[in-house]
Amino acid sequence: MPNLKTWFDDTLSLLYPRLCLLCNGQVHKGDHLCISCEMKLPETDQFEMSENDFTEKFYGRLKIEFGAAHYLFGGGSKTQELIHAIKYKNKRELAVHMGKMYGLKLKESDVFPKIDFIIPIPLHPIKFHQRGFNQSEAIGKGLSEALNIPQVLDVLLRNKMTSTQTKKSRYARMENVGDAFCVEHPEKIQGKHILLIDDVITTGATLEACALTILEIVPDVKISMVTLATGE
Numbered sequence: 001m002p003n004l005k006t007w008f009d010d011t012l013s014l015l016y017p018r019l020c021l022l023c024n025g026q027v028h029k030g031d032h033l034c035i036s037c038e039m040k041l042p043e044t045d046q047f048e049m050s051e052n053d054f055t056e057k058f059y060g061r062l063k064i065e066f067g068a069a070h071y072l073f074g075g076g077s078k079t080q081e082l083i084h085a086i087k088y089k090n091k092r093e094l095a096v097h098m099g100k101m102y103g104l105k106l107k108e109s110d111v112f113p114k115i116d117f118i119i120p121i122p123l124h125p126i127k128f129h130q131r132g133f134n135q136s137e138a139i140g141k142g143l144s145e146a147l148n149i150p151q152v153l154d155v156l157l158r159n160k161m162t163s164t165q166t167k168k169s170r171y172a173r174m175e176n177v178g179d180a181f182c183v184e185h186p187e188k189i190q191g192k193h194i195l196l197i198d199d200v201i202t203t204g205a206t207l208e209a210c211a212l213t214i215l216e217i218v219p220d221v222k223i224s225m226v227t228l229a230t231g232e
């Protein structure tokens, strides 16, 4: 006789079939992605290495403790579709789930350092308004849950666009890294190890600008970085 819980779960999944968060195809019970999508997301092994293609992007520019991207773009991969679904199809839940999946991997890594705070790259306010959520923050939420590390949203901010507002900012912006980001409440991260989160790394310029802005204000902070995908 089938046990009652199994019977109940099966009945429930017939009534409310869970669909793949990426393609809306059928999934195995309890899964969030279908097998086809799962197989077409090529993972990197960067999380297992302290030096890799990710950290190499910052050689001679910035010292980072750890850096890794979960998935590669590439011929026939679903990585582009994944990023597109998160950014333009409003799939916040997918971003949180992917963050959680990578968090569980990082937990198993021998080289993943002890992190105090997760800090997502803030979204430009106009994009935030269009999209309704910050994809890096959603990925960070999943990572935060899996790794049990708090995510901090009030330290790294986008600079206001008008010059009068910029002048009112508590901390001077940096001419050499552009004026996109600023730091508030620097005391929160003093002497801490932070993990910066972005959806995709290509040249690393955005992550570098954020890191340099933070280091200018809080020089004794340690910086690591994680992204969902790597574009190169």
Ligand SMILES: [Zn+2]
Residues within 6 Å of the ligand: 020, 021, 022, 023, 024, 025, 033, 034, 035, 036, 037, 038
């Ligand atoms: Zn799928």
